[in-house]
Amino acid sequence: MSPAAVPPVGARIRQARLERGVSLRGLAREIGVSASLVSQIETGKSQPSVSTLYAITTALGISVESLFEGAPDAVQTPSTVVGATVLHALAAFAADPGRRIGPLVGAGERETIELDSGVVWERLGHVPGTDVDFLLVTYRPGGSSSSGGGLMRHAGTEYGYLTSGELVLTLGFDEHTLRPGDAVCFESTTPHRYRNDSAEPAVGVWFVFSQSVQ
Numbered sequence: 710m711s712p713a714a715v716p717p718v719g720a721r722i723r724q725a726r727l728e729r730g731v732s733l734r735g736l737a738r739e740i741g742v743s744a745s746l747v748s749q750i751e752t753g754k755s756q757p758s759v760s761t762l763y764a765i766t767t768a769l770g771i772s773v774e775s776l777f778e779g780a781p782d783a784v785q786t787p788s789t790v791v792g793a794t795v796l797h798a799l800a801a802f803a804a805d806p807g808r809r810i811g812p813l814v815g816a817g818e819r820e821t822i823e824l825d826s827g828v829v830w831e832r833l834g835h836v837p838g839t840d841v842d843f844l845l846v847t848y849r850p851g852g853s854s855s856s857g858g859g860l861m862r863h864a865g866t867e868y869g870y871l872t873s874g875e876l877v878l879t880l881g882f883d884e885h886t887l888r889p890g891d892a893v894c895f896e897s898t899t900p901h902r903y904r905n906d907s908a909e910p911a912v913g914v915w916f917v918f919s920q921s922v923q
Contacts, residue, residue, distance in 0.1 A: 717753070718750075718753075718756075718757075718776050718822055719750050719751040719752055719753045720751070720753070721775065721776050722750060722751055722765055722769070722776070723751040725769045725771050725775075726751075726769060729769060729770070731768075731769065733747055733748060733751075736765070736768060736769070739768045740761065740764040740765060740768050741764070742761060742764075746761075747765075750765075755825070756822075756823055756824050756825045757824060757825055758824055758825040758826050758828070758853075758854065758855055758856040758857075759824055759826075759828055759854035759855065759861065759903075760854055760855040760856075760857075760859065760860075760861035760902075761825070761856070762776075762824060763861055763863040764861070764863075766863075767863055767864065772840050772842075772919050773842050773917070773919065774835065774840060774841070774842055774919070776822070777820055777822070777832050777835070812834075814832075814833055814834050819831040819832055819833065819845070820832045825856050826851075826852055826853045826854075826855070826856040827848060827849035827850070827851055827852030827853070827905070828846070828847070828848055828849070828852050828853070828854060829846070829847040829849070830842075830844045830845075830846055831844060831845040831846075831847075832844060833845055833914070840865075840918065840919040841916060841917070841918055841919070842915070842916065842917040842919070843915075843916055844914070844915045844916075844917070845912070845913075845914055845915075846869075846912070846913055846914070846915045847910055847911070847912050848874070848876055848903060848904070848905035848910065848911040848912075849905065849910050850905055850907060850908050850909065850910065851905065851906075852904070852905045852911075853902065853903065853904040853905070854901075854902050854903040854904070855902050858902075859902070860879060860900035860901055860902045861900070861901065861902060862897065862898050862899065862900050862901070863897050863898070863919075864897060864898065864919055865896075865897040865898075865917050865918050865919040866894070866895070866896055866897060866917070866918045867893070867894065867895055867896075867897045867901075867915070867916070867917050867918075868892070868893070868894045868915065868916040868917075868918075869887075869892065869893045869894070869913050869914070869915045869916075870891075870892045870913055870914050870915075871887045871888065871889055871890070871891050871892075871911065871912070871913040872889060872912050872913050872914065873889050873909075873910070873911070873912045873913075874889070874905065874907060874909045874910050874911030874912055875887065875888055875905070875906070875907045875909070875911055876903055876904070876905055876911040876913070877903070877904050877905070877906055878893060878901065878902070878903055879900075879901060879902045879903075879904075880893075880895060880899055880900075880901045881899050881900060881901070887911075887913075897917065
């Protein structure tokens with residue numbers, strides 16, 4: 710993977726929390742984690758797990774998609790950015806977060822969020838006015854969507870297609886093993902968890918359609 714940029718996820722979470730008048734301790738209490746963890750996530754010292762990320766966005770009433778959209782003065786260009794065209798694209802995106810990302814997004818232009826427990830999300834594109842997370846998802850060996858092993862649930866509908874590796878999906882009381890070519894779809898309010906028990910990365914394309922967040 711050659712990510713174009715790592716969005717300021719923590720800063721965006723902090724901004725949304727302050728805009729809504731929610732205290733750090735209040736947010737932590739609502740999602741069931743320590744205030745210290747929320748603080749570390751907001752300052753970029755720690756990355757949330759998939760389940761914690763969804764819990765935070767649900768509690769704050771924001772979409773996961775919005776976490777890829779930082780304020781212009783908060784967006785920084787990391788050392789992994791390659792090529793002037795990528796820099797120009799990122800500058801334009803920072804200036805106008807609502808613009809269309811695409812129609813073509815090159816392999817070296819994808820924005821990336823690395824989450825706790827060995828999970829990486831790469832943004833494949835975005836059409837303004839839609840609440841869709843269009844992602845290339847990688848679960849590294851031993852990676853899981855929940856660092857504590859618990860099941861997560863959030864608003865929306867989830868569609869996934871595994872392209873390589875092997876991924877175990879716990880969905881409600883059932884467990885399914887996904888292999889290359891397998892696809893899944895379900896309401897995200899159903900308790901679920903993904904984990905990679907194999908020695909190889911599990912990679913797939915995921916669409917998560919979220920309810921509109923005001």
